[in-house]
Amino acid sequence: MSLRISDAVVWQETGEGISLYHTETGDFRTLNETGSKIWLLVANSGEAQPVASALSREFAGTNATLIKRIVVDVHEFIGTMVEQGLFEESLT
Template structure:
């Protein structure tokens, strides 16, 4: 499934992190490097499955056990983004459209 970053969230990648402002909550946040990688891949329009595959390729030996851990962690982070209103499910037409560039939604 594809998700998109909420258009009201202002964010910028910086120094291996993502810094963001959530105007609904009035919060500034800094995502660590792993969360930032997931955020940026979601911002590119990648599915959870594609994010999982990319991170597994970058950081594991791609064994089934490690792939399962990456899949779980990616899904947990996406669920957290959804619960906090920072992301939402992408509409069908958004899934087929060209993905926005990183940072385009906020800066």
């Protein structure tokens, strides 16, 4: 399943993270460092699994328990972004 940033979202990198504005809902937020990393990886790869793998390598090394936790957290974050209309999923 592919992911992409919704066309309704205007975003930019700032010194504090990624700032997002959802033009349809008026919601504004700034992602923390980890959320910003996930956002940028999705913007570049368009797939959830490579994002989870990249963060697992960066933060967990070979610790299997930590890898599982990171994968779950990344998928939960992405799911929340989809529910809020910030990311869109497609079957292609």
